[in-house]
Amino acid sequence: xxxxxxxxxxxxxxxxxxxxxxxxxxxxxxxxxxxxxxxxxxxxxxxxxxxxxxxxxxxxxxxxxxxxxxxxxxxxxxxxxxxxxxxxxxxxxxxxxxxxxxxxxxxxxxxxxxxxxxxxxxxxxxxxxxxxxxxxxxxxxxxxxxxxxxxxxxxxxxxxxxxxxxxxxxxxxxxxxxxxxxxxxxxxxxxxxxxxxxxxxxxxx
Amino acid sequence: xxxxxxxxxxxxxxxxxxxxxxxxxxxxxxxxxxxxxxxxxxxxxxxxxxxxxxxxxxxxxxxxxxxxxxxxxxxxxxxxxxxxxxxxxxxxxxxxxxxxxxxxxxxxxxxxxxxxxxxxxxxxxxxxxxxxxxxxxxxxxxxxxxxxxxxxxxxxxxxxxxxxxxxxxxxxxxxxxxxxxxxxxxxxxxxxxxxxxxxxxxxxx
DNA sequence: TCAAGACGACCGACCGGTCGGTCGGTTGCG
DNA sequence: CGCAACCGACCGACCGGTCGGTCGTCTTGA
Numbered sequence: 001x002x003x004x005x006x007x008x009x010x011x012x013x014x015x016x017x018x019x020x021x022x023x024x025x026x027x028x029x030x031x032x033x034x035x036x037x038x039x040x041x042x043x044x045x046x047x048x049x050x051x052x053x054x055x056x057x058x059x060x061x062x063x064x065x066x067x068x069x070x071x072x073x074x075x076x077x078x079x080x081x082x083x084x085x086x087x088x089x090x091x092x093x094x095x096x097x098x099x100x101x102x103x104x105x106x107x108x109x110x111x112x113x114x115x116x117x118x119x120x121x122x123x124x125x126x127x128x129x130x131x132x133x134x135x136x137x138x139x140x141x142x143x144x145x146x147x148x149x150x151x152x153x154x155x156x157x158x159x160x161x162x163x164x165x166x167x168x169x170x171x172x173x174x175x176x177x178x179x180x181x182x183x184x185x186x187x188x189x190x191x192x193x194x195x196x197x198x199x200x201x202x203x204x205x
Numbered sequence: 206x207x208x209x210x211x212x213x214x215x216x217x218x219x220x221x222x223x224x225x226x227x228x229x230x231x232x233x234x235x236x237x238x239x240x241x242x243x244x245x246x247x248x249x250x251x252x253x254x255x256x257x258x259x260x261x262x263x264x265x266x267x268x269x270x271x272x273x274x275x276x277x278x279x280x281x282x283x284x285x286x287x288x289x290x291x292x293x294x295x296x297x298x299x300x301x302x303x304x305x306x307x308x309x310x311x312x313x314x315x316x317x318x319x320x321x322x323x324x325x326x327x328x329x330x331x332x333x334x335x336x337x338x339x340x341x342x343x344x345x346x347x348x349x350x351x352x353x354x355x356x357x358x359x360x361x362x363x364x365x366x367x368x369x370x371x372x373x374x375x376x377x378x379x380x381x382x383x384x385x386x387x388x389x390x391x392x393x394x395x396x397x398x399x400x401x402x403x404x405x406x407x408x409x410x
Numbered sequence: 411t412c413a414a415g416a417c418g419a420c421c422g423a424c425c426g427g428t429c430g431g432t433c434g435g436t437t438g439c440g
Numbered sequence: 441c442g443c444a445a446c447c448g449a450c451c452g453a454c455c456g457g458t459c460g461g462t463c464g465t466c467t468t469g470a
Contacts, residue, residue: 189394
């Protein structure tokens with residue numbers, strides 16, 4: 001296990017994570033990643049075919065970890081709405097504790113330009129699904145009204161996103177301070193929601 | 206009024222709006238703006254000192270217009286919570302009708318790199334204030350609980366942001382379809398919210 | 411046992427296209 | 441004439457990606 005080959009690959013990913021998080025995709029130099037890995041540029045290109053591939057590998061790795069963590073932490077709650085709320089809390093506090101993770105996943109990709117669109121949809125789609133699945137359970141269990149859970153999940157995710165970015169850029173409010181309000185507004189709002197496509201097809205996407 | 210000087214400036218801003226919205230800051234070329242304005246690069250640089258200044262001028266111009274429009278449309282409601290809801294609706298549907306506006310304000314700035322942070326805080330802060338002011342009135346009138354309206358305003362704005370970006374990138378759901386759910390979840394959630402800094406200082410931002 | 415070759419991992423100088431910005435020059439209006 | 445407005449060829453820093461080469465380790469076979 002961990003053949004030396006994989007070990008080097010991981011070191012590159014680790015270094016790239018730091019560099020991309022600090023500088024953003026565009027301003028990050030492959031040479032910086034190489035130096036931080038104690039490798040030359042050619043060495044980096046031996047393991048990754050392009051800067052773009054390297055960036056996506058970094059993002060995917062972080063997203064996988066975050067998603068596992070959230071699934072683990074939110075699975076212990078007894079009620080479906082409780083699991084949805086736990087997922088919300090887990091995503092928000094994980095991002096709120098690690099600036100680097102948050103910067104990378106929520107901000108720095110855009111500097112790739114329009115090539116990031118696809119990845120952004122996929123990435124946020126995965127996060128939204130985490131929440132949506134729980135909301136679907138809650139809806140099936142009658143714990144919340146039968147709204148379009150995809151839209152509601154994106155509303156939740158968007159709220160998280162904005163609070164995290166604002167915290168990243170301005171330092172306030174501290175996530176732990178904002179969390180109770182976030183939870184309250186979104187959970188109560190979802191419980192009390194009454195509009196939208198109530199009947200028929202909710203998941204035509 | 207509209208001295209020829211200002212007229213040319215406006216033509217540049219108009220062209221730049223298109224180019225930046227399509228390509229993003231980084232991938233947009235000053236030469237493209239010049240060509241689209243039927244001007245040379247030197248001509249553009251006669252009116253704007255740098256590409257960065259030009260971009261900010263475009264953003265500020267659009268933000269000013271959007272804010273005036275929202276203020277106008279949301280001021281007619283009789284109740285404070287009604288005005289807050291109208292502001293939400295106005296922002297969301299304005300962005301939902303004009304892809305170019307939405308792309309420019311919500312996405313394409315990031316490709317500037319970290320130099321955009323400051324502007325992003327300012328820009329989103331202005332939009333959030335639109336909502337926050339109405340929430341403050343609602344709070345004072347006892348129409349909603351005394352929560353931290355700055356945080357709630359950012360929750361609203363974040364939800365708008367995510368739904369708009371998702372629509373921009375994937376084409377669905379159509380804003381007009383999502384709006385009722387958005388309104389319902391956020392307004393009811395704000396009405397029913399109970400947690401957070403209830404006492405003492407709510408507006409320390 | 412050990413030279414001879416093969417190979418994976420890595421090096422780093424270099425290439426080549428790109429693009430923001432400059433500047434000497436031109437135009438036309440008052 | 442004089443100045444504002446504009447032209448467009450040119451500069452030069454920048455950086456992703458390439459490629460011929462190196463070096464240590466493994467394989468082979470006599």
